[in-house]
Amino acid sequence: MSEPTRPAAGSPAPPGRRERKKAATRQAIADAALRLFLERGYDDVGIREIADAADVSTTTLFKHFPVKEALVFDEESDREDSLLAVVRERPPGRSIPNALREHALHHRGADAGSDPRFVTFLELVNSTTALRDYHQAMWLRHTAALAQVIAEESGLPAGDPACTALAHFALEAPHAARAHDDPQQVINRAFDLLDRGWCGLEGPKAGPS
Structure with missing residues (x-):
């Protein structure tokens, strides 16, 4: 043997x-x-x-x-790992807001219409107040971890309020888009604003190494 x-x-x-x-x-x-x-x-x-x-x-x-x-939400730790990887592993030249934009569009299903199971799941969440509120509260728990990674990747000090603000609004944007007929457009407009506001704030480490 x-x-x-x-x-x-x-x-x-x-x-x-x-x-x-x-x-x-x-x-x-x-x-x-x-x-x-x-x-x-x-x-x-x-x-x-x-x-x-x-x-x-x-x-x-x-x-x-x-x-x-x-x-209904059984993968929050995995989701945080995925979220942080979006910032750490973004391609050279891609800004942090634009990397988070792509993640937001995918996470909220704006580009997942070809998967009927995912669409059905989103319909369940979006039509149930308790699930919407719980999911948003769970999602915003990632703000501190995301802000820390944004600071690390941007060469900004830990605890910089700009990093916390970007993390919060990046996580909040998909939630705000739910009430609109075209959530993808709303998410894109929100991240256009975040990207313009972020320009010039990054320190010497402006992209992934």
Whole structure:
């Protein structure tokens, strides 16, 4: 019998059985919740129904998702990593506001009309006040982390108010566009303003290395 393959030095150890089981349970709960919400509407589905559909107790459900709204948004840490990478890994010559513009357009589905599942998900969120408010609150939690990366990439001091302002308004712009008939146009106009205002503020590290 050959020796089991060992992870390379410095690489993270693969998740153990317990971690895999927890992740599978969490995913089953999130999948069941989203399926029921899409079928019947968010307000018409109860926590106990979701737990039954996922074959778990309500206690187990709340261990994974502390509030009902969290069942719909299960990838916030991944989203923050993606958001910060947009700034750190932008192509040479692309401004930070323009990199965040592309992310905002994609994140809000302005260019995802070819995926009916994503469109259906957006319709669920946009038609449910509790989900809209929760998602915006969750999204704005990334302001501090985004402002820090903007400062690092721009050669500006940590805590610079201009970096915080850019981060806040970049995250707020897609939310403000929801009420308009053409959200893509609104997002573009907002980021045009942010890009013009950002010109001249960046320090010596004006682009990705």
